[in-house]
Structure formats: structure tokens, C-alpha cells
Amino acid sequence: MKTRVLIAEPSEIIVAGLVQLLSEVSRFKILDPVTDASMLDERIIASKPDVVIVNATLVPSAASVRTDRNISVIALVYQYVEQLHLRRFDAVIDIRESRASIVETIIEATKTQTQHDGDNTTNYELSKRETAVLVLVAKGLTNKEIAEQLNVSPHTVMSHRKNIVHKTGIKSVAGLTVYAMLNNLIDESTLL
Amino acid sequence: MKEILYDCSRKMSELLTEEPGLIRILQRAGIPLGIGDGSIGQVCRKHGVNPDFFMLLCNIYTHENYAPTLSRVLETPMAQLVPYLKASHDYYVSKRLPHIEQHLHHIARQLPAKAADVFMRFFESYKREVTDHFAHEEQLVFPHVEALQRGEADTNYSIATFIDSHGNLEDKLNDLVQIIFKYLPGAVTSEDSVDVVYDILQVSSDLNKHSLIEEKVLVPYVKHLEEVVSR
Numbered sequence: 001m002k003t004r005v006l007i008a009e010p011s012e013i014i015v016a017g018l019v020q021l022l023s024e025v026s027r028f029k030i031l032d033p034v035t036d037a038s039m040l041d042e043r044i045i046a047s048k049p050d051v052v053i054v055n056a057t058l059v060p061s062a063a064s065v066r067t068d069r070n071i072s073v074i075a076l077v078y079q080y081v082e083q084l085h086l087r088r089f090d091a092v093i094d095i096r097e098s099r100a101s102i103v104e105t106i107i108e109a110t111k112t113q114t115q116h117d118g119d120n121t122t123n124y125e126l127s128k129r130e131t132a133v134l135v136l137v138a139k140g141l142t143n144k145e146i147a148e149q150l151n152v153s154p155h156t157v158m159s160h161r162k163n164i165v166h167k168t169g170i171k172s173v174a175g176l177t178v179y180a181m182l183n184n185l186i187d188e189s190t191l192l
Numbered sequence: 193m194k195e196i197l198y199d200c201s202r203k204m205s206e207l208l209t210e211e212p213g214l215i216r217i218l219q220r221a222g223i224p225l226g227i228g229d230g231s232i233g234q235v236c237r238k239h240g241v242n243p244d245f246f247m248l249l250c251n252i253y254t255h256e257n258y259a260p261t262l263s264r265v266l267e268t269p270m271a272q273l274v275p276y277l278k279a280s281h282d283y284y285v286s287k288r289l290p291h292i293e294q295h296l297h298h299i300a301r302q303l304p305a306k307a308a309d310v311f312m313r314f315f316e317s318y319k320r321e322v323t324d325h326f327a328h329e330e331q332l333v334f335p336h337v338e339a340l341q342r343g344e345a346d347t348n349y350s351i352a353t354f355i356d357s358h359g360n361l362e363d364k365l366n367d368l369v370q371i372i373f374k375y376l377p378g379a380v381t382s383e384d385s386v387d388v389v390y391d392i393l394q395v396s397s398d399l400n401k402h403s404l405i406e407e408k409v410l411v412p413y414v415k416h417l418e419e420v421v422s423r
């Protein structure tokens with residue numbers, strides 16, 4: 001079954017670009033975009049999306065958009081948006097990211113939601129992308145360096161780091177390094 | 193809140209039976225066990241400890257949400273505050289941390305060499321963080337407080353610096369607990385792990401109380417002294 005993606009964004013240029021980029025991915029079905037925020041609720045009910053990609057400045061949080069708990073709400077960002085605000089979404093897409101990274105974020109976000117639905121348990125294990133970020137954090141890279149290396153936005157790195165802390169319960173970088181070592185994700189020779 | 197706070201007319205041994213954690217305060221204030229059947233006030237006075245000061249600490253230690261009013265703090269004699277805080281530092285650095293370290297060495301011996309190394313280095317760096325933190329207080333903050341208490345204006349330091357730099361000492365300990373809970377290889381005997389987790393949790397909660405005493409008593413008190421002396 002295709003993932004139904006609804007884009008809610010006032011700028012026609014951004015909408016056109018995103019639709020173009022995502023419609024080349026066969027697993028996505030791109031629904032008719034919403035350009036007027038006041039129409040969003042109605043359209044979600046009518047078109048039953050799996051994922052809503054919404055301009056982060058249009059709505060206060062993922063919860064305010066979600067009509068059904070299986071819907072993932074991803075914040076779309078192309079200007080500075082307060083971190084605190086972005087934490088209220090399931091994931092963040094920055095339009096400066098590569099296509100691969102945007103597609104991956106959407107797929108990851110829908111996965112988490114499906115697992116919510118399936119056996120009513122959260123995915124406690126780190127995802128592939130989170131593990132990649134963790135390894136770089138453990139090696140001592142800054143968010144900016146990690147973003148460059150993985151070709152994603154700093155916003156996305158922050159959101160992965162937040163999930164890593166949430167899942168592992170480990171807050172300090174030194175602690176994450178121990179975690180990475182004990183799980184054989186890195187060895188000492190790779191430490192800076 | 194008022195009714196659950198302790199007052200000096202209660203029997204000391206009852207207080208300790210109810211809240212055994214408070215024996216740490218007794219110890220740091222210099223009251224040895226073998227307290228007999230006296231009231232809190234009687235036992236304190238016998239050992240030269242101001243009962244109001246003692247109760248202030250006990251109330252903060254036991255009731256996490258309790259924040260004494262400024263007038264309560266200012267009414268309480270604070271001659272013993274710095275010695276008390278120093279005694280707490282000494283207890284962590286010379287007793288608790290070496291004890292935990294020994295346990296961790298025991299665990300590390302059962303880990304692959306490289307992992308053991310990172311594991312112990314993590315604790316080393318934590319220990320350095322704690323000792324640096326305490327050294328800052330002992331070399332800068334406490335002499336500042338003592339000067340103010342003597343009525344001397346002391347412009348070398350300001351409690352505002354302390355507020356800015358007063359970091360959290362429990363995070364890394366809690367990381368350590370998470371690592372031990374979840375990520376130690378099965379080869380480590382769980383008896384060692386369980387023992388050390390208990391020790392760490394106890395120190396972590398004690399350190400948390402220590403910070404609360406600094407935030408709720410030391411900071412407002414010193415801020416006030418700075419204002420009075422500068423006038």
C-alpha cells in the first residue's frame with residue numbers, strides 16, 4: 001500500500017518543488033496539496049493521509065493537526081524556527097536537504113507510526129539513521145559537522161539526537177561514547 | 193506543606209526512624225549517633241549545632257518541593273553553613289566516589305579490555321567534573337561567603353557567577369546507571385551491577401539534595417549578604 005502524503009504549505013513554489021520531488025518516489029501517493037491553513041482539518045478528514053507535511057509556522061504542534069493517531073505530522077522548515085516548537089512534531093524536513101534525506105525522514109516517520117498501531121509498542125531500538133548520528137556524536141563531531149557528513153539539516157540532526165537521548169536514556173556525550181563502544185558501533189581507534 | 197515540616201520539639205530518634213537519610217545531615221553537622229532520647233532541639237544544642245539551621249536542612253532534604261522563604265533563610269543562623277557544605281564535599285570525594293569506583297573496577301575486569309577502558313575513563317572524567325566543581329566552590333565561593341559573614345566587602349567574587357556556573361552533577365551518574373541497566377554484556381555478574389547501581393542512585397539523590405541546599409539556602413543568603421555589605 002502506498003503512503004499517502006498530504007502537503008500543507010502556502011508557497012506555490014515550495015509545493016510544486018516538493019510534489020515534483022516526491023512524486024518520483026513510487027511508494028508515495030501525493031494528495032492534492034493544501035495552501036490555506038484553515039482548510040487543513042477538513043482536508044485531512046476527507047483525504048485520509050498517512051503523513052502530513054506542514055509548514056512549521058502554520059500550526060502549533062503535531063497534535064493539533066492529527067485527527068487520527070496513525071497520522072505522522074512532519075514540520076516543513078525553510079526559515080529559522082524555534083527548536084522548542086519543532087520538538088512538537090514527529091519529524092522535521094528542511095527544504096535544503098537532499099531528496100534522499102527528505103524521503104528517508106518521511107519513511108522513518110511513517111514506520112514509527114505503524115509500529116504504534118501494530119502491537120501498541122513504541123520502537124525503542126535506535127533506527128539506522130539514529131545509529132549513524134550516534135556514532136558521529138560519540139566520535140566528538142558537532143551537530144553542524146554531523147549534518148554536513150550525513151547531508152541533512154542541523155534540524156534533522158537535533159531531532160535524531162533528541163530521539164537517541166529519549167531511547168537510550170543517556171544524556172552526556174561521554175555516556176553515548178561508552179554506549180557505542182559497548183555495542184561495538186565504534187572502536188577506540190576511531191575516537192578523536 | 194506547613195504541617196509536614198518538622199519542628200524542633202520532636203524527638204530526634206523519631207525523626208531519624210522516619211527519615212533515615214537524615215543521618216547524613218547529622219554526620220556532616222558533627223552530631224555523632226548515640227543521640228539518646230532528647231528532642232531535636234536538645235540534641236542539637238548539646239553538640240553546638242543551631243537547631244533552626246539543622247531543621248532547615250532536614251526540611252529541604254526531605255521535602256523536595258519545599259522552598260524556605262527569604263525571611264526564614266535570613267532568620268536562621270548560618271555560621272555552620274560553609275562547614276556543612278565542606279563536610280558534604282569531603283564525604284562524596286573521599287568516601288562515596290572511591291567506593292563506587294572500586295565497584296566499577298570490579299565490573300570493568302569482566303569486560304573486554306577496550307570497553308573496560310572506555311567505561312572507566314567515563315567515570316574518571318565524571319570524577320574530575322565533580323572535583324573541579326567542588327574546588328571552584330571551596331576556593332572561590334566559600335571564602336567569599338566567609339568574608340561577607342565577617343562583614344567585609346568582597347568584590348573578588350559574586351554569587352551571580354556561581355548561579356551561572358552551577359551545573360548538574362547527576363546527569364552522568366544517571367547515564368552510568370542506564371548503561372549498567374541496559375548495555376553491559378551478559379558476562380558481568382549481576383550481583384556487582386546491582387550493588388553499584390544502588391550506590392550510584394544513592395549518591396545521585398544525595399548530590400541532588402546537596403544542590404537544592406545550595407540553591408535554596410546558600411544563594412539567597414549570599415545574595416542578601418552582598419547587598420547588605422555593599423551598602
